Amino acid sequence: MAGERPAQRDLQHTLRLLWRAQEPPRRGPRGSLSLDKVVAEAVRLADEEGIGAVSMRRVAEGLGVTTMSLYRYVPGKDDLLDLMLEMVTGRPDTSAWPGTWRGDLECWARQMRHRLHEHPWMLDVHISGPPLGPDNLAWMEAALGSLAEAGLDARDAVGVLMILSGYVRSQALLELSLARAAHRTGVRPEEWGRVYTGMLRNAADDGRYPHLMRAVESGAFTDGDEDGDADFEYGLCVTLDGIAARVPPAAG
Amino acid sequence: MAGERPAQRDLQHTLRLLWRAQEPPRRGPRGSLSLDKVVAEAVRLADEEGIGAVSMRRVAEGLGVTTMSLYRYVPGKDDLLDLMLEMVTGRPDTSAWPGTWRGDLECWARQMRHRLHEHPWMLDVHISGPPLGPDNLAWMEAALGSLAEAGLDARDAVGVLMILSGYVRSQALLELSLARAAHRTGVRPEEWGRVYTGMLRNAADDGRYPHLMRAVESGAFTDGDEDGDADFEYGLCVTLDGIAARVPPAAG
DNA sequence: GATAACTGTGTACGGCGTACAGTTAAGTCT
DNA sequence: AGACTTAACTGTACGCCGTACACAGTTATC
Secondary structure, three states: OEOOOOOOOOHHHHHHHHOOOOOOOOOOOOOOOOHHHHHHHHHHHHHHHOHHHOOHHHHHHHHOOOHHHHHHOOOOHHHHHHHHHHHHHOOOOOOOOOOOHHHHHHHHHHHHHHHHHHOHHHHOOOOOOOOOOHHHHHHHHHHHHHHHHOOOOHHHHHHHHHHHHHHHHHHHHHHHHHHHHHHHOOOOHHHHHHHHHHHHHHHHOOOOOHHHHHHHHOOOOOOHHHOHHHHHHHHHHHHHHHHHOOOOOOOO | OEOOOOOOOOHHHHHHHHOOOOOOOOOOOOOOOOHHHHHHHHHHHHHHHOHHHOOHHHHHHHHOOOHHHHHHOOOOHHHHHHHHHHHHHOOOOOOOOOOOHHHHHHHHHHHHHHHHHHOHHHHOOOOOOOOOOHHHHHHHHHHHHHHHHOOOOHHHHHHHHHHHHHHHHHHHHHHHHHHHHHHHOOOOHHHHHHHHHHHHHHHHOOOOOHHHHHHHHOOOOOOHHHOHHHHHHHHHHHHHHHHHOOOOOOOO
């Protein structure tokens, strides 16, 4: 479902897990499991059946092991979720970036969107705090580099980065929830816009929503939802225009 | 925790609930409960103890009634969550808006942020699809009105609205997860920036994150997090600048 | 008064995260 | 070589969760 995650957690331990900075134990049996295996199985489950399928029991089952043995490698499910995020986050591929701040940020945003499309369950996992893992930091680093090149000072760059990553996540979340709403109600995705339009017309056509009705009648909902790419690029452009207003005119 | 909500749901029924369009039954005992009472109790619980405290059992307990009796009023928990969102969403107060598109959207965004601060659990509930309830539509209507006045056509207005509401949600979510991370790790919120900085310095100072380290050393994380309002206004300005680039020069 | 519609109860099921107490296997030390 | 320590993994159990289902009590209509 949804919810906060109030459990107390040891920050140092979490960090050690994220950076794989746990020195291997000197005694005891060589374990058949490993942190990577546990996380990888959890990711596999999430990819195939959604985040709802990721339970300690099912992860253990997938590894041929009892539930409680997982707790030798992970302090609890919340940490497992964080580790899953870090694992699928990967690193941005900057090799083909054009080198202008705007072009770089466009690539950054598209690559991040691509990741979210590959693993939609990433949007179901509430981020538990500021990024701490190596790969998450690598994404920050890449964007901050481009923004520094654009001439923004560090403070502004951080603020702007939050806006951009927030935009990418929001847009992906929007696409995802539309797709799920369509799926859940048994409507084909291409038809959802039409259904939504009809619903608004029935429910809301009492004169209290004139602009909304005009938008509906103009087809803004009917036509748009089938092409997420165009919507994304449009919003990306708007967002980058806002950032451009903060960039000193000298820079690219 | 977190997760998708795959349950099949009857769209017509959900709509009837959101709009309170259920005609009262003609026979049977007058119920002691009502949809509003159920939703209100769930909201009360969420406000006081967080979304994690909202279970069918506890809502029923709070109403002095058995768990299953709730299902006479709500098809399931997912619908209850949607109804909670609709209830606390309320309507935007447009009475003191300046009338320029930019001023109006600023008020819109601040009011929405205010709502999210009053009920942080709103950010824990995954929106299940496009807005359908009367109050949610009222928020759309208000923003679309201002954007129409700015001269944007309906398509662009919808796209821009998604960006703006996405920004407000993202920023609020960021604040919330920072606050929770601080709380969870037992660090005072004002000190979290300092702790985070120290952590990055220890974990990431291997030369692979030069720009990130520069941002850290410059205090972009240390100083900023204590003043969410300033961060919000900064990002709002950036976002609106992006929108301004889409507004025909004639208008406001 | 019979009937049908409706409200609320009680029990039960399968799932969840995880605390806790074993049991077995591998190093370390005398 | 044997004792000791540590770690890996098992098994059971507890208290939550959402909700399916059968039932009892109440009310308006025929």
